[in-house]
Amino acid sequence: xxxxKRGKFLLVDITHNDTKxxxxxxxxxxxxxxxxxxxxxxxxDVTIGVQDAIKKIESEKNIKLKTENGVTEDVKLLCSSSxxxxxxxxxxxxxxxxxxxxxxxxxLGAGALLxxxxxxxxxxxxYKKIAAMRQTKPDILLMSGxxxxxxxxxxxxxxxxxxxxxxxxxxxxxxxxPLIYAGNVSIQDQVxxxxxxxxxxxxxxxxxxxxxxxxxxxxxRESIYDAYMxxxxxxxxxxxxxxxxxDERIVPSQAMVGKMLYEYAQKQELNILAVDIGGDTTDIYxxxxxxxxxxxxxxxxxxYGIGNIVKETGIDNVLRWLPSSFEERSVRNVIxxxxxxxxxxxxxxxxxxxxxxxxxAIKIGVTGHKAIAQRLKGxxxxxxxxxxxxxxxxxxxxxxxxxxxxxxxxxxxENQTIEDSTLILLDxxxxxxxxxxxxxxxxxxxxxxxxxxxxxxxxxxxYADSLDFIGTCIAPKGKLKTxxxxxxxxxxxxxxxxxxxxxxxTVVPIKTMEPVDAQIIPNRLDVGAGxxxxxxxxxxxxxxxxxxxxxxxxxxxxxxxxxxxxxxxLGRES
Amino acid sequence: MEQVTxxxxxxxxxxxxxxxxxxxTVTPDTLIAKGMVPSQEIHELRLYRNLxxxxxxxxxHITKHVGDAVEKDEVVAIARSFFGRQTRMARSPIxxxxxxxxxxxxxxxxxxHPVPVEVYAHIPGIVRELYDNEGARLETQGYLYHxxxxxxxxxxxxxxxxxxxxxxPLTSSEIKQEHSGKILVGGSVATLDALREAVKxxxxxxxxxxxxxxxxxxxxxxxxxVGVTGxxxxxxxxxxxxxxxxxxxxxxxxxxxxxxxxxxxxxDGTTHIRSRSQRPEVIIPNxxx
Numbered sequence: 001x002x003x004x005k006r007g008k009f010l011l012v013d014i015t016h017n018d019t020k021x022x023x024x025x026x027x028x029x030x031x032x033x034x035x036x037x038x039x040x041x042x043x044x045d046v047t048i049g050v051q052d053a054i055k056k057i058e059s060e061k062n063i064k065l066k067t068e069n070g071v072t073e074d075v076k077l078l079c080s081s082s083x084x085x086x087x088x089x090x091x092x093x094x095x096x097x098x099x100x101x102x103x104x105x106x107x108l109g110a111g112a113l114l115x116x117x118x119x120x121x122x123x124x125x126x127y128k129k130i131a132a133m134r135q136t137k138p139d140i141l142l143m144s145g146x147x148x149x150x151x152x153x154x155x156x157x158x159x160x161x162x163x164x165x166x167x168x169x170x171x172x173x174x175x176x177x178p179l180i181y182a183g184n185v186s187i188q189d190q191v192x193x194x195x196x197x198x199x200x201x202x203x204x205x206x207x208x209x210x211x212x213x214x215x216x217x218x219x220x221r222e223s224i225y226d227a228y229m230x231x232x233x234x235x236x237x238x239x240x241x242x243x244x245x246x247d248e249r250i251v252p253s254q255a256m257v258g259k260m261l262y263e264y265a266q267k268q269e270l271n272i273l274a275v276d277i278g279g280d281t282t283d284i285y286x287x288x289x290x291x292x293x294x295x296x297x298x299x300x301x302x303x304y305g306i307g308n309i310v311k312e313t314g315i316d317n318v319l320r321w322l323p324s325s326f327e328e329r330s331v332r333n334v335i336x337x338x339x340x341x342x343x344x345x346x347x348x349x350x351x352x353x354x355x356x357x358x359x360x361a362i363k364i365g366v367t368g369h370k371a372i373a374q375r376l377k378g379x380x381x382x383x384x385x386x387x388x389x390x391x392x393x394x395x396x397x398x399x400x401x402x403x404x405x406x407x408x409x410x411x412x413x414e415n416q417t418i419e420d421s422t423l424i425l426l427d428x429x430x431x432x433x434x435x436x437x438x439x440x441x442x443x444x445x446x447x448x449x450x451x452x453x454x455x456x457x458x459x460x461x462x463y464a465d466s467l468d469f470i471g472t473c474i475a476p477k478g479k480l481k482t483x484x485x486x487x488x489x490x491x492x493x494x495x496x497x498x499x500x501x502x503x504x505x506t507v508v509p510i511k512t513m514e515p516v517d518a519q520i521i522p523n524r525l526d527v528g529a530g531x532x533x534x535x536x537x538x539x540x541x542x543x544x545x546x547x548x549x550x551x552x553x554x555x556x557x558x559x560x561x562x563x564x565x566x567x568x569x570l571g572r573e574s
Numbered sequence: 575m576e577q578v579t580x581x582x583x584x585x586x587x588x589x590x591x592x593x594x595x596x597x598x599t600v601t602p603d604t605l606i607a608k609g610m611v612p613s614q615e616i617h618e619l620r621l622y623r624n625l626x627x628x629x630x631x632x633x634x635h636i637t638k639h640v641g642d643a644v645e646k647d648e649v650v651a652i653a654r655s656f657f658g659r660q661t662r663m664a665r666s667p668i669x670x671x672x673x674x675x676x677x678x679x680x681x682x683x684x685x686x687h688p689v690p691v692e693v694y695a696h697i698p699g700i701v702r703e704l705y706d707n708e709g710a711r712l713e714t715q716g717y718l719y720h721x722x723x724x725x726x727x728x729x730x731x732x733x734x735x736x737x738x739x740x741x742x743p744l745t746s747s748e749i750k751q752e753h754s755g756k757i758l759v760g761g762s763v764a765t766l767d768a769l770r771e772a773v774k775x776x777x778x779x780x781x782x783x784x785x786x787x788x789x790x791x792x793x794x795x796x797x798x799x800v801g802v803t804g805x806x807x808x809x810x811x812x813x814x815x816x817x818x819x820x821x822x823x824x825x826x827x828x829x830x831x832x833x834x835x836x837x838x839x840x841x842d843g844t845t846h847i848r849s850r851s852q853r854p855e856v857i858i859p860n861x862x863x
Contacts, residue, residue: 125612125614126612127587127612127691128587130587130588131587280800280847299799299800304800304801304847305800307798307799307800307801308799308801311798311799311800312799315797328788329786329787329788330819332786332787332791332818333788336723336787336790336819337817337818339801339847340722340723340814340818340845341722341817
């Protein structure tokens with residue numbers, strides 16, 4: 001990655017509620033501010049919030065950053081945005097789990113919120129697709145279908161459905177809906193004949209699925225960024241002016257979060273799983289063996305999407321995380337009201353209900369992510385005898401035993417204590433083996449992801465600094481009887497051994513940041529090397545300390561009391 | 575509350591016939607457009623199995639041919655054996671028409687009849703614009719109030735107060751026979767019994783402060799998901815003004831409903847919570863204009 005000569009960056013991330021500005025000078029954050037986002041009424045001009053955020057840094061540091069038409073020459077302005085719910089897209093394909101899925105990956109990777117997906121093989125008849133498409137009002141439509149030289153008539157049938165739907169863009173009728181065609185390239189002319197003059201701003205790019213066994217997401221993703229900048233963002237209040245302040249594209253925030261996580265995982269050579277639970281979406285990002293995936297569960301979130309969680313998982317699965325004194329009727333009313341009128345300040349009861357819901361949201365999100373983070377479908381794969389033993393053909397890339405780092409971010413963690421946030425992550429993700437747990441309270445991933453292309457080293461360092469390290473979790477896989485010895489940890493430098501019984505969740509509050517050398521010896525359980533095999537690790541301890549979760553995998557205990565092990569037991573001081 | 579200009583786009587999702595003209599005055603029950611959409615029901619009959627014949631022989635035993643209309647349970651193929659003493663038959667599983675028959679494979683395709691789709695005016699007003707073969711844009715003057723959550727689609731009727739104040743619960747004892755066809759304004763909460771009684775008495779809609787989420791789930795028969803409603807077929811339209819649980823209707827709002835009791839109310843429970851794009855609405859049109 002290149003390092004920009006000026007080295008002075010003003011990073012602006014515009015979210016639904018807040019506009020955040022970060023000033024970076026000489027590889028350090030020298031100014032930070034936050035102002036309310038001003039896209040909605042009554043202001044209807046995003047630049048007011050951006051100017052306000054910049055002014056706060058200016059007055060705090062007594063410097064000048066803003067000029068009449070942009071920023072001073074010595075500073076580079078980089079903007080990302082997820083205001084107004086982010087980038088709303090619909091995708092179409094021919095076969096939902098082949099071209100449809102590739103288009104989905106391209107759109108999700110570009111930071112989109114998928115509001116609907118249509119394919120030739122979905123169950124809805126054409127007229128219902130038309131009625132549904134008319135209701136969607138997306139920002140961009142990504143159309144896929146057919147391998148190069150492959151399916152023709154089905155692609156053209158979908159084109160006809162799109163034409164008849166006369167889909168209007170989200171921000172009014174005075175411009176045409178951007179439609180990116182990323183399907184069978186050999187019929188681009190025919191697609192153009194159907195859609196080119198029918199109220200769509202049609203752009204042709206390379207096929208997202210040129211061959212059945214090859215995906216090509218880059219051109220479609222770049223085209224989404226271009227369309228977002230050229231057609232969508234310009235129609236959002238004030239963005240046209242904001243775009244003139246910078247010579248860089250304004251990009252979707254979620255795409256930059258993905259970029260930051262990918263860069264971080266690559267440089268640290270780690271497998272990362274990050275969960276981001278917002279109001280109406282749950283985003284899961286993963287990087288396994290260098291492969292990045294993002295999945296998004298639209299309609300699964302803590303405000304607008306909260307009802308859907310109860311619908312998908314059932315009220316009993318929510319109640320299992322709550323004390324028995326919580327009555328179903330009142331829990332349901334609280335959940336219903338969180339859905340229809342987002343709350344500013346939560347009561348302690350609402351906070352606990354939200355934490356219970358967050359666990360189920362992550363579980364649903366991870367299930368969806370497993371379907372996205374996998375090998376291409378439709379490809380005939382030969383399975384050898386060796387594969388059966390090496391598990392080289394696992395159905396999904398997501399593997400908790402191979403996950404070295406977990407990050408929690410978003411609304412779900414903002415209202416919770418660090419202890420409750422840890423429980424949310426442990427209960428929902430059920431990490432296996434040795435996993436480091438982090439929270440992202442600063443929520444700077446989007447801004448720093450935007451910086452990656454200009455100064456990746458600074459972006460990486462600042463991102464690492466912005467994370468809150470909860471601690472290392474040791475969680476053996478397998479089952480024993482409650483009370484049996486699950487594992488023993490020999491702490492080398494303290495010359496102390498500690499036995500942990502099965503069925504407990506223990507926090508060892510070693511709050512020193514010095515890494516601890518330890519040998520983990522499981523009893524008939526697996527901590528990463530196989531059943532009953534011990535491993536040696538240098539364990540880093542974070543804000544909570546060391547977490548030992550011997551509740552078994554898969555977990556069957558829900559209302560678990562956390563056991564605190566005194567530090568004296570390990571001969572250490574806090 | 576101020577009177578506003580209200581516009582409504584009334585379109586069918588297919589090509590059809592539009593029954594109004596620009597400038598025409600419509601009532602809520604005026605049919606704006608009607609069309610036909612293909613049926614979703616398609617059945618493939620493996621006639622050789624039903625008749626226990628070789629697939630290539632089936633062609634000699636069919637009684638319905640491509641293009642023929644068929645009724646549910648009507649015989650489409652028949653084979654007799656043992657000198658007519660044993661009869662095997664294949665019947666149509668739906669009302670529809672034979673769309674395909676394969677003489678080699680002994681298979682027949684039957685597709686259901688096209689399904690009519692219609693759109694009515696829903697509000698009284700004037701036709702301002704026509705959408706070719708699809709519908710029209712209507713305009714009216716009146717009061718427009720948005721609730722917070724609703725279920726059930728468009729309906730209209732006389733606005734009627736069912737309780738004495740905005741903080742009185744709406745129970746089944748308040749629902750009377752004379753409320754049939756009316757839009758009732760309830761109080762702080764509608765009980766499950768009240769909702770069921772309202773359906774029984776033919777009430778078209780209820781506007782109320784709140785409802786227990788559990789009662790609503792029982793009333794609907796399923797959990798509400800992402801907050802996209804409007805298509806529920808539960809016998810009435812329900813609009814909440816405040817939220818789930820017991821929530822008295824705001825005094826000013828209850829006063830507004832009192833003031834307009836006896837007038838026409840056109841209501842729609844359709845709610846799309848995501849991006850705050852659509853909330854349920856109550857329209858009280860000004861019929862004097």
